[in-house]
Amino acid sequence: MYGGGNVFEATKFDDLQTEDPAKLAEFEARIARGEKIEPTDWMPELYRKQLIRMIEQHAHSEIIGSLPEGTWITRAPGFRRKMAQMAKVQDEVGHAQLLYSAAETLGKSREQMLTDLINGKSKYSNVFNYPALTWADSNIISWLIDAGAIVNQMANARGSYGPYSRALERICAEEAFHLKYGHDAVVHMATGSPKQREMIQAALNRWWGPIMTFFGPSDKMSTHTETLMRWKVKMASNDECRQQFLDMYVPKIWELGLTIPDPNLKKNAETGQWEFTEPDWDEFKRVINGDGPCNAERLAVRRTAEERGAWVRRALLNPKAKYVKPLA
């Protein structure tokens, strides 16, 4: 899965004035021709910085995102779900591994990225600051958050940076299975016993708000995206992604007899656009800046894992340590 709505707030386009104009022009021409930029190719510092930020956020979203669903691995009901839930969450961790490698090609080490995650310096998808209270929440994440991720990642897979684009192609292939798995689990709940239907509806009610903010703030509110889009770092606007997601999934949710908790949600027949209650962007900002229901817990888990595993990494870095006497 993937956190949409990357935060580009630190973009300083003045930096571009220090770049060699000839090289910059050639770089832009290559992108315009649809060529991929590879790790050893010349690139503006701003391009490098934004890509590191974006890929790193994506990688963090995968490992932090494995936590809410991971909680339900040990509780998944029955062999079929238990095996699938394990494989699904394992895929997400595998995506993190792929993405950290892609980001490393731009010059930042995995260890440094993980340190920045723990310190709160780099972000991850805001939706994972919300809890997966029940098995049904985990199903909603597997289906609809992964669905949102696919919309976003399919777009970004056409981006200009070779290693990121190739990683995304592999990731999308796996996400397609997650989507089927999530949909199948939700179908079983929505067509199951009254208790199951109640559980899945409650989970949808809890997650609809976070889902609507998944693609990030409206384009009216984001700035400086023009250059990033010209460089094919950002491939689709937040609003375009959100509209595409609603188009694809609202009918499927309704088909299951579930109610979407937004009385204003409807497709405008004239414009072809979905209309909805504006998500609470103040809450979004508050949560992304650390004040959400699970921010502290998510980072604490990650920090604990890093601290507890530190001796293993030290040992791996130092495999040929000086001769150690056998313990008598």
Add this chain to the structure above:
Amino acid sequence: MNELAIKDLLYKLADDQLILGHRNSEWTGFGPILEEDIAFSSMAQDKIGHSLAFYTLLHELGESEPDTVAFTRNANQFHNSQLVELPNGEYDFSLIRHFLYDNAEIIRFEMLAQSSYEPIAKVATKLKGEVKYHVLHANTWIKNLGSSTEEAILRLQSSLTEALPYALGMFEHSKYEQELIDAGIYGGEEAVKIKWLKRIQAVIEQTALKLPDLESIAPKFGGRYGEHTEHLQPLLDEMAEVFKIDPTAEW
């Protein structure tokens, strides 16, 4: 052939793998490096898959559906060794347990692949290739970390000492032990233990670790007869938490 003896063996095999698979899966998201999250998850998936294969054989012999057997029994109805139910602890303990367990499991699977009882032989033949990778993973890490830093060696040594009484508990005899041997079902636990000792010695000799004298260790028996540590029931309660909301529902 005595069906009770076969069922006893199948329960032992299936329960060991279900419980260890469950423990392995708890590493997802918490591993010391991402690659180990992924490796433990792979092994968890294999082990739980193996347990399902054995529960399916039990079902063919008239026992309940695999989901019912796995998700509704209490701790005292489980036949797994106590080794597999112990909490994961730190990575060193999980790694040592994995090493001690899988080096025995591969021997059992190799023996069972030759079993006179064809359904078991078929399953073991099909699955033993996966266990081979689990052993390779364990041995590689033990060799690597077991001759690295002083810190790593101390940790592994301490976990080895802690886990060994439980590991020896894996070889607790079934009440049908002699019958199973005589009928050519498999060579029995004593034979597994002798081969196991050779295997683990061969790896440990390549490290700075030291294998304690096994003769002086009292094995933690009881698991095969439903006696468990205080850790198994909470694991089972967690595993069945959703399933028990409505055991007749399709999830």
